Amino acid sequence: MTETVDAAPASSPLADDDMFDPAFVDAIIEGLDEEDAAHVQELVEPLHPANIADLFELLDSDRRRRLAAALGPRLDGDVLAEMNDWVRDDLIDALAPHEVADLATQLDTDDAVAIIEDLEAEEQRAVLRAMPADDRAAIEAALSYPEESAGRLMQRELIAVPEHWTVGQIIDYLRENPELTTDFWEVFVVDPGHRPVGALKLSWILRTPRWVPVADAMQREQTLIPVDMDQEEVALRFQKYALISAAVVDSSGRLVGMITVDDVVHIIQEEAGEDITRLSGAGDGDINRxxxxxxxxxxxxxxxxxxxxxxxxxxxxxxxxxxxxxxxxxxxxxxxxxxxxxxxxxxxxxxxxxxxxxxxxxxxxxxxxxxxxxxxxxxxxxxxxxxxxxxxxxxxxxxxxxxxxxxxxxxxxxxxxxxxxxxxxxxxxxxxxxxxxxxxxxxxxxxxxxxxxxxxxxxxxxxx
CATH class of the missing domain: 1.10.357.20 (SLC41 divalent cation transporters, integral membrane domain)
Structure with a gap:
């Protein structure tokens, strides 16, 4: 999930157009060339993960790897998830399988899959072996779906509750289970067969009395995404129906994941860019390729x-x-x-x-x-x-x-x-x-x- 970008401080190396000050990039390069990791860490410390990812894209391959080494723990899964695909692949080649596994386990399933799916078969197996069993099973299940499908795009971390609960029970459930995902906009309601029958927006939960049954408060009409649907069609549905999130179901109608609008924004940007460059025969047009x-x-x-x-x-x-x-x-x-x-x-x-x-x-x-x-x-x-x-x-x-x-x-x-x-x-x-x-x-x-x-x-x- 993409984090909320905080306002840049007054001393931020970013200009009003969200581009790096060339002097800042030069300072990073100088620190890397002089092997001054402490100075590089000090310069990078105030940056958002997305900005750190952008910084990697501005460097050549050798300096990218030196920057990764200099950042240490600051190079986390959030930075890797925001990184350009080609730059990320180049960087991952320099990491050991257990390091890639550690980074992937910090992420939601969809972001972890985006990191692992482009690895060579042997590297992919090595990374998966180094992951905890639950995370490995979730990612292997996602990789079993076709590329650029809803199954690859979805995240399995979601909130699902039975129809016979009350709104108060949902609130108590959310408060008493700290291991639940914290990034969601609606709670899905499922029947005993784990098939979605409705959804409750968080705003409705907060404004509805505790005693109200979920069956009376939920919205029964919802847009369900088949797990094998192409990601471009997913984006069109989000655009057409103004969705923030949507349930993903398998061939039997069971709830298997959800897709959120931040992932769809990436799809729209990616598909639009690809169509423009492919019309000219320039491939995906990425300057990092x-x-x-x-x-x-x-x-x-x-x-x-x-x-x-x-x-x-x-x-x-x-x-x-x-x-x-x-x-x-x-x-x-x-x-x-x-x-x-x-x-x-x-x-x-x-x-x-x-x-x-x-x-x-x-x-x-x-x-x-x-x-x-x-x-x-x-x-x-x-x-x-x-x-x-x-x-x-x-x-x-x-x-x-x-x-x-x-x-x-x-x-x-x-x-x-x-x-x-x-x-x-x-x-x-x-x-x-x-x-x-x-x-x-x-x-x-x-x-x-x-x-x-x-x-x-x-x-x-x-x-x-």
Missing amino acids: PFLETVKTRQTWLIVNLGTALLASGVVSLFQDTISRLVALAVLMPIVASMGGNAGTQTMAVAVRALATNQLTQSNTIRTITRELRIAIANGFTLGVLIGLGVYIIYREPELSGVIAAAMVINNLIAGLSGILVPLTLDRLKVDPAVSSAVFVTMMTDIMGFFSFLGLATLVGLPG
């Missing part, structure tokens, strides 16, 4: 783009004679392809977002496609008139102006169609549209941009 992995990811899509560029150049080569007789065509044809690419990217971005947020479904697919076609035609005619007038002013060739205007309309129509149909098709094929759409949309707009412009020029006999 290892060099070779980053190069491999980017090169893969650049090579694919190279192939689509060769296809587009092949189309151009079909009209070499036409281009050689009217050089203006070579000057103008990139404009048609470029504008089509921009229009296709706009439509594609809207479609990918609509699919991710469940705004675009089978029920409104036809209406959405029709809408995007109308937008494409309107934009195409506007751009066609503008480019046609510009070309006429420069070249004084009405036929050339008409050809480029018509090509602009055609390519914008193709851009609108490909921008909506490519993500839809990939989504129906169970392929993430954020990963592959850009390549196919760009290929379509480039090829059709060149083909429509040069093909129309040849058809009307401009060079003649």
